[in-house]
Amino acid sequence: MSRTRTNPFKPSAGHLPPTLIGRDIILSDFEEGLDNGSGAPGRLMRVTGARGVGKTVMLTEFRRIAEQRGWQTLSETASSGMTQRLIDSMQPQKGNFSLSFEPSVSVMNIGGSLGGLHYERSRMPLTLRQAMSTRLDELERHGNGLLITIDEAQAADRDDMVSIATAIQHLTSENRNLAFVFAGLPSMTSRWLNDDVMTFLRRAQPERLGDVPLSEVSQALTSTFRETGVELDGEPLQIATEATAGYPFMIQLVGYHIWRIAIRNHNVDESFTVSVNEAEAGVRDALSRLGDTVHGPELDGLSPIDRTYLLAMAQDDGPSSTSTIAERMGKDVKYAGIYRMRLIEAQVIEDRGYGKVDFAIPYLREYLREHAAYIRMTTES
Secondary structure (H helix, E strand, O other), rough: OOEEEEEEEOOOOOOOOOOOOHHHHHHHHHHHHHHHHHOHHHHHHEEEOOOOOHHHHHHHHHHHHHHOOOOOOEEEEEOOOOHHHHHHHHHOOOHHHHHHOOOOOOOOOOOOOOEEEEEEEOOOOHHHHHHHHHHHHHHHHHHHHEEEEEEHHHOOOOHHHHHHHHHHHHHHHHOOOOEEEEHHHHHHHHHOOOOOOHHHHOOOOOOOOOOOOHHHHHHHHHHHHHOOOOOOOHHEEEEEEEEOOOOOHHHHHHHHHHHHHHHOOOOOOOEEEHHHHHHHHHHHHHHHHHHHHHHHHHHOOOOOHHHEEEEEHHHOOOEEEEHHHHHHHHHOHHHHHHHHHHHHHHEEEEEEEEEEEEEOOOHHHHHEEEEEEEEHHHHHH
């Protein structure tokens, strides 16, 4: 039997991994929401987590589940003009009269290559609620529904979020066959859920994505390698599993680079077992890419004092005392505590109890140490 020799791991944003692990409960909640009808908790959901924990992947999987049930899905990444793009995506396609919107008035325009007169139907601008309601009218006639997903919601314009929240609230109260999931960094929670105009979104079921148990990581790596005729077990499997730290993006990076290196060293037509050297080399390559794709962008999005706090933490080999961090920063504990809470809310660090904190993002300590001089220079400039 021929085997595929295409790398099964996909360490790029939004791509579904070969096996989606550690998310069974969330997926089950969403499926039950679709199946249980309007008002079910899983139909209104917010997904938060740090970079690299798989928020975009979850939205992709939600859309796949909905589409299997015959639903229409619309996806957006938050940026200026998001509401109008959603409205445009629900406009009827040319020639599709079954989804036509009611025109308002007839106007006579001058046009045509010969300057002749012709008549044209013009339409009043639709609101998002109107566009969604009209689309749902058509979908519900066939027993289907509409799923809208918003990614990177922390970056949305307030006007867009107000428009979306208002439309979703009204249509939900009308028991329409609708589901809405928005995802983003933890900062979106304080930004949008505390807005008086968007109190409706507070009722969204919260799902916080975290690390995957290493036992599940080990099983997933073993089965994924084996499906391509490559064995990963014993010490090489232990090296790979522990290197991921259960971090979803790192699972893909480690798998991708170990598989890539191993396949180069063997006859592609034969089965083989990954060696210790190949596993270690793959982990080194994965760590390099993790810094470029996760650590760097994460630090870029933080304030200079946030970065100073993290540099002070990085001097410790394990959990850091908050009083020691303040001393290293040259500030009092109360001042440093403001940034401690900011970084905890952003899921960059985590509370370890008894006045201690530690890094929540794997290998961030090592990255900060390696790039400390450059980070200080850019922080002070």
